[in-house]
Amino acid sequence: MLIPGAGCDAGYWGQVVDELRGLGHDAVLVSLPSEDDSAGLAEYADAVVEAIGARRDVVVVAHSFGGFTAPLVCDRVPVERMVLVSAMIPAPGEAPGDWWADTGHATSGDDDVFYNELTPEQRAEAEKYERGQSATPMESPWPLASWPEVPTRFIVLRDDRFFPADFMRGLVASRLGIEPVEMDGGHMVMMSRSAELARLLL
Template sequence: MATYVLIHGAGDSSYWSLVVPELRARGHDVVAPELPSDDAAGLSGYTDAVVAAIGDRTDLIVVAQSLGGFTAPLVCDRVPARLLVMLAAMVPSPGETAGDWWDNTGSEQARLEQAERDGRPPEFDLMTTFFHDVPPEIAAEATSREQRAESAAMWTQPWPLDAWPEVPTRFLLCRDDRFFPAPFMRRVVRDRLGITPDEMDGGHLPALSRPKDLVDRLEAYRAAL
């Protein structure tokens, strides 16, 4: 039995609501903490919350979605994780803030170029950008909830590590991601992690659109350890 530690991105831990029971049905423990919203929390507060939720659990597989990519390596620097899986995630560089990441990587330009290739309007739209492949009833439930506030300090605290933690790392990008398009993510992962990402079908929210497929991929990673 492994312990899967699921770190959500912007939004809340309900993002993992379909993945948690699937992992538990396969015999695993799951930790999916809610990250703090107070403005002072920032990266340190997010990391503390995840480490506290892990407690004395072992055999850890840490999975980070989107903005959670800034927190997950810090967790792995403090606990003995067996594997870190970055899922459509932001990959930080030493000293970089989450607020600066967008310009540093060219993510917005990549999003606009993808919209042009797809023949879509350039304006950001929540449903079109994030929920385009999520079943309508699941999208309706997700968007009906009050949005969790992100900690203001999360965007301004520099990522504190000098290098990526010594943990086996896999990156899983989504080929139909309209927010972090696949060509953009392939470049970022190559430049910042020096690895070739794995790929799956789906948009930016695979835990909602393809939870079983996602768990199959996570379990394949675990089996290969």
Template sequence: MNRTRSGVPATYVLIHGAAADSWCWHLLAAELRDRGHDVVTVDLPCADESAGLPEYADAVVEAVGARTNLVVVAHSLGGFTAPLVCDRAPVRLLVMLQAMVPLPGETPGQWWAATGYDQARSEQDRRDGRAEDDLVTLFVRDLPPELAAEALSRQKAQASTPFTQPWPLPAWPDVPTKFLLSSGDRFFPADFMRRVVRERLHITPDEVPGDHLPMLGHPTELADRLEEYWTQQQQPSESPSPQRHQAPL
């Protein structure tokens, strides 16, 4: 079996957010493959109005196939899909990257009001002095200009269907979970996300630099952190991880 500097190779399953596709992962995927890992990226059926959260999970599970040593990494809206994958596949580690954290029965459309997002964003916009149409500052302020322009130009149509569907799990999956917070994100402000993670996952997030797309701005640092998590996950432990969730949120 091939081994990397972090031991046994992982299979990283990268789940993008709304109005996006697998392109957003290409720099991080290259970093992980260069380190000897397998990488699965999926293009979710974002534009398909007949597709919702179950179909998003279907697409990921189908792409994974019979692979093992799964580390699922979910970004933004992908936070609603990733736990569904964990409920159906032998996932060893879930990493939420600046991702929405759902509660049982909550729809993605309800998440914004339930978490107090609008107030947090309004306060962030006032601090930034951001113009309403300034998408660069909102989403990709940390990226080089050409990469930022390409990222914005690649936005996809996003169907409304998944935003209307209740998250179906009765509790967080029984899978070790980490949260990586992007400290410079203006779309999901850092203080807001720290609170959401504390209240809903009962853990303290780790932090990486970057905007809403840290996988484009800081792929090497992000790969380093993912390898660190994977190395820790392979080490035997005599006591249960404090970041393994067994009770309803």
């Protein structure tokens, strides 16, 4: 189950889906109701749980802001593993809107930072998946009292300018207490290095 970040349709995972399916796996894109002002994190998790349906042996993969949704899913349905790809890591009771100041994140969010490493053609493709993002899910505290008891892996992207590698290494250590896996690539690595990312996910 492939979960996108904020203000994006999950279609930007499309090349990774093709790679995973080519390797014999069921890969599912899950778009979240990012433009719906009535939808908060609970509704985001609902969308993923509904997409999972009766599937078993599920691996939940989340990118960027999807890190606030994936653990909620893992707390509600049985999953084999959660993989976070340069994703936000929430703390209990932390509202997504507070995450930036709480973690000391100081990187600019302009498109050149977000889309670094993409070719002009890849960037044009990525921009097709941009959507509006409601402020509703940013305002409420993350509801879990602790991280769900599910095997968790984190992929740090060495060339990410939006969530820089050094910043993410520190956050993974302090909030998850695990050693991340690393690969080359910018924040939208699923579009620039889809085959490499798919192999790493497996």
